[in-house]
Amino acid sequence: MKFFCEKALLSGAVAVTSRAVAAKSSIPAMEGILIEAGESLRLTGYNLETGIQATVPAEIKEKGSLVLSARLFGEIVRKMPDDMVIFSTQGYTVNIKCGMSEFNILGTDPEEFPELPTVDQQNTLTLPQPTLRSMIAQTLFAVSDNESRPIHTGSLFEVEGQMLTVVSVDGYRLALRKESVMEKKGAEGFSFVVPGSALGEVEKICAGEEAVTITQGARHIMFQTGDTVLVCRRLEGEFLPYRNAIPRNNTIHIEVEARSLLASIERVSLIISEKLKSPLRCVFGDGVVSITTKTAIGDAADQCMVSGDGQGLEIGFNNKYLMDALKAAPADKLRMEFTSGVAPCVILPAEGEENFIYMVLPVRLKAN
Numbered sequence: 001m002k003f004f005c006e007k008a009l010l011s012g013a014v015a016v017t018s019r020a021v022a023a024k025s026s027i028p029a030m031e032g033i034l035i036e037a038g039e040s041l042r043l044t045g046y047n048l049e050t051g052i053q054a055t056v057p058a059e060i061k062e063k064g065s066l067v068l069s070a071r072l073f074g075e076i077v078r079k080m081p082d083d084m085v086i087f088s089t090q091g092y093t094v095n096i097k098c099g100m101s102e103f104n105i106l107g108t109d110p111e112e113f114p115e116l117p118t119v120d121q122q123n124t125l126t127l128p129q130p131t132l133r134s135m136i137a138q139t140l141f142a143v144s145d146n147e148s149r150p151i152h153t154g155s156l157f158e159v160e161g162q163m164l165t166v167v168s169v170d171g172y173r174l175a176l177r178k179e180s181v182m183e184k185k186g187a188e189g190f191s192f193v194v195p196g197s198a199l200g201e202v203e204k205i206c207a208g209e210e211a212v213t214i215t216q217g218a219r220h221i222m223f224q225t226g227d228t229v230l231v232c233r234r235l236e237g238e239f240l241p242y243r244n245a246i247p248r249n250n251t252i253h254i255e256v257e258a259r260s261l262l263a264s265i266e267r268v269s270l271i272i273s274e275k276l277k278s279p280l281r282c283v284f285g286d287g288v289v290s291i292t293t294k295t296a297i298g299d300a301a302d303q304c305m306v307s308g309d310g311q312g313l314e315i316g317f318n319n320k321y322l323m324d325a326l327k328a329a330p331a332d333k334l335r336m337e338f339t340s341g342v343a344p345c346v347i348l349p350a351e352g353e354e355n356f357i358y359m360v361l362p363v364r365l366k367a368n
Contacts, residue, residue: 001035002037003062007081010056011080012056015078017033017053020052021046040055041057046113049197049198054229056227066094066110067107067110076103093106094106116231117220119216124213124216125164127179127214128209136155138329139167139328141328143199154196156168162184163178179355192221202223205223208225208226220233259332264289265319268301278293289304316341316364317363322345325360341362344361346358347360
């Protein structure tokens with residue numbers, strides 16, 4: 001195998017595919033990147049759950065394939081001078097030249113590398129990369145890390161007509177985002193659950209402005225954008241029937257500036273830590289919310305102006321869960337809906353269409 005490739009392009013492709021490489025594996029080839037020089041240059045990383053494949057423009061002199069240590073190959077290419085990389089192999093020995101630098105390292109047999117699953121095309125949808133990136137970023141925080149309910153360690157993608165809804169739940173909160181898709185093929189309505197770990201990688205590869213195509217297969221999902229493809233397994237099981245879980249006949253409505261409320265909570269949270277946990281005690285009055293907390297260090301209090309009357313409702317929250325929702329909300333002005341101090345708080349946009357809904361469960365407060 002022999003090829004010439006621009007250092008910047010090769011380095012980018014190695015960085016992207018390395019994200020799907022197994023850190024430690026009983027199969028040494030899985031700690032590496034599969035390099036295939038055929039009609040084009042293709043790099044693949046695969047950890048049996050998520051696989052990333054990148055195609056790079058290169059001048060191919062001799063075809064072939066080989067597996068190289070992802071960590072070592074990545075470091076070599078990254079530290080090479082900005083020039084043309086000349087890559088050639090003799091058996092399993094690899095010679096890498098760039099400018100005045102030269103390396104001879106050992107590769108392994110490509111036959112040992114597991115084959116990336118093929119995705120049998122059932123349904124596809126296309127949407128702009130920035131849209132998918134924001135939908136993932138604004139819901140991923142609510143994905144569960146509890147392995148006892150594996151289905152909730154991913155996000156539900158639900159397509160109805162031309163609308164895509166992404167939902168994440170973890171037992172304490174719910175995050176929902178809605179957007180229209182550019183193009184859709186297949187069934188009128190379909191849904192699938194994508195592992196949160198894979199979505200974190202999808203968010204990173206959606207760095208441009210062009211479109212991304214999502215293909216649903218029987219057991220796998222494929223995300224394709226430009227020259228990069230990510231394949232991951234689907235999570236199987238019964239996802240929470242989220243429509244029934246969100247209370248919408250709430251009696252108390254207030255409106256608030258997201259940044260102002262977040263700033264107040266952040267100030268009060270300064271005395272809360274991993275070791276010193278304490279809920280926020282929020283009292284929603286007429287035009288103002290008072291936030292207090294108490295830990296072994298001391299106590300803190302702050303107030304934030306709101307629109308509307310909270311009818312003196314007292315409710316407790318985990319500070320992190322409430323802050324996560326406020327940080328993720330893609331609107332400056334929010335509507336918060338309540339029924340009682342033990343019912344969930346629903347957060348929506350105060351103006352425009354309901355393209356997101358966050359729900360945070362309250363924490364029981366000790367009596368004063």
